[in-house]
Amino acid sequence: MLMDAKNGPPTSNKLPKLESRPLSSSDVGFHQAVHPSPEAYQKALRELTAANLRLRQLDKAKDEFISVASHELRNPMAIIKGNISMILSGDAGDVNHETRDILTDVLVAVERQIRLVNELLDISRIEAGVINFNLNPAISIDQVAELLVTSLKGVAAEQNLEIKLENPAKPLPAVQADHDKVSQVLINLVTNAMKFTKKGSITISFKEKSEHVITCVTDTGIGIPEGQKEMLFKKFSKPSSESVGTLSAGSGLGLYISKKYIERQGGDIWLEESKPGVGSTFCFSLPMRGSEKALEVVSEIKSLQPIKEIHYKS
Amino acid sequence: MAKILLIEDDALFVKMYQKKLSREGMTLLAAYDGEQGVEMTKAEKPDLIILDLMLPKMAGSEVLKQIKDEPSTNSIPVIVLTNLSTSSEEVNRCIEMGVKETFLKTDVTPAQVVEAIKKYTK
Numbered sequence: 001m002l003m004d005a006k007n008g009p010p011t012s013n014k015l016p017k018l019e020s021r022p023l024s025s026s027d028v029g030f031h032q033a034v035h036p037s038p039e040a041y042q043k044a045l046r047e048l049t050a051a052n053l054r055l056r057q058l059d060k061a062k063d064e065f066i067s068v069a070s071h072e073l074r075n076p077m078a079i080i081k082g083n084i085s086m087i088l089s090g091d092a093g094d095v096n097h098e099t100r101d102i103l104t105d106v107l108v109a110v111e112r113q114i115r116l117v118n119e120l121l122d123i124s125r126i127e128a129g130v131i132n133f134n135l136n137p138a139i140s141i142d143q144v145a146e147l148l149v150t151s152l153k154g155v156a157a158e159q160n161l162e163i164k165l166e167n168p169a170k171p172l173p174a175v176q177a178d179h180d181k182v183s184q185v186l187i188n189l190v191t192n193a194m195k196f197t198k199k200g201s202i203t204i205s206f207k208e209k210s211e212h213v214i215t216c217v218t219d220t221g222i223g224i225p226e227g228q229k230e231m232l233f234k235k236f237s238k239p240s241s242e243s244v245g246t247l248s249a250g251s252g253l254g255l256y257i258s259k260k261y262i263e264r265q266g267g268d269i270w271l272e273e274s275k276p277g278v279g280s281t282f283c284f285s286l287p288m289r290g291s292e293k294a295l296e297v298v299s300e301i302k303s304l305q306p307i308k309e310i311h312y313k314s
Numbered sequence: 315m316a317k318i319l320l321i322e323d324d325a326l327f328v329k330m331y332q333k334k335l336s337r338e339g340m341t342l343l344a345a346y347d348g349e350q351g352v353e354m355t356k357a358e359k360p361d362l363i364i365l366d367l368m369l370p371k372m373a374g375s376e377v378l379k380q381i382k383d384e385p386s387t388n389s390i391p392v393i394v395l396t397n398l399s400t401s402s403e404e405v406n407r408c409i410e411m412g413v414k415e416t417f418l419k420t421d422v423t424p425a426q427v428v429e430a431i432k433k434y435t436k
Contacts, residue, residue: 074397078419
């Protein structure tokens with residue numbers, strides 16, 4: 001029986017042959033297994049093909065939405081941020097104290113919005129399953145941390161905080177991970193720690209355990225109350241507002257994104273311990289390069305389609 | 315006086331850089347779509363190009379390819395200033411073709427881009 005090319009798959013005799021044999025008790029659910037007629041089989045196949053095509057179209061629409069949203073939202077924010085920073089640096093003439101104060105608030109607000117849009121875009125990519133991970137170059141996690149500490153030292157010092165890097169006892173093995181995304185996770189943990197620590201220090205330390213490198217961020221901050229621990233890695237989870245000032249207001253998306261990024265790369269992220277008034281320790285693990293887990297992650301990520309972003313306008 | 319070509323379709327974005335660069339004593343030329351970007355590169359031979367990637371008529375990576383394929387323009391330094399994330403395929407194509415630097419628009423101020431321009435037009 002030949003099928004019309006427009007309407008579905010080719011000949012029925014090319015379809016996998018349905019095996020005919022006596023049923024045995026090892027056939028789980030055998031009483032439900034009814035062999036379909038060739039016509040029913042063809043019909044089901046056509047429906048599946050159509051559904052698959054529809055899903056692909058939806059997926060493409062979602063990718064395009066992400067891409068258009070990123071362009072259309074980011075351009076105005078870049079223009080607001082750029083112009084305000086030009087005024088504040090005196091490009092448009094002298095700025096009096098009051099104007100400077102107001103414009104600084106606007107700048108802080110637009111920076112917050114930029115961060116929120118970045119996080120929302122990360123989330124839509126995560127949920128669409130279309131994040132690109134670049135796993136090619138080997139990463140030394142202690143070097144990623146070192147760069148981060150150097151760039152945040154100044155800001156921390158302004159808050160009278162010290163950021164310390166505990167050097168590993170022996171050189172750490174390279175991990176299998178995307179440099180930018182690991183850096184993003186570490187920035188998230190360290191800036192979170194800075195938000196909730198009024199005095200003392202933030203320490204980054206490392207250890208090796210069962211073919212993973214574990215990185216921990218320990219602070220001497222306010223700690224996390226018992227009731228809030230389970231919520232930490234959930235989307236839009238935020239601490240109660242009295243524990244943080246308005247300046248540190250976040251979206252509640254950072255730890256959720258971090259968790260997704262780390263898990264996708266074959267690792268885990270968790271709250272190691274936290275005592276109110278003493279501080280908190282967050283840790284994440286990443287598989288060592290060449291380990292079984294790392295190879296598994298590489299083949300999983302390779303099997304996913306990379307994000308298709310549109311880059312021209314019609 | 316350094317001559318900079320900005321290939322960018324948002325007029326407000328162009329205006330902002332026009333102001334910033336003229337204060338720095340640089341000349342800014344603007345192309346508002348990909349095709350115009352390639353034409354102006356060939357005609358004007360700027361000292362540096364700032365390239366947006368999501369452009370009307372021609373993708374940024376194609377603009378870059380045509381600039382790199384043309385012997386009279388292929389040594390002009392190019393900086394990418396885009397809204398596409400640094401891990402996107404389009405950005406990676408441009409990095410492979412040898413752009414000097416890639417910035418996410420919301421990450422930088424005009425002052426920081428000027429620093430980069432100065433670095434590559436010495």
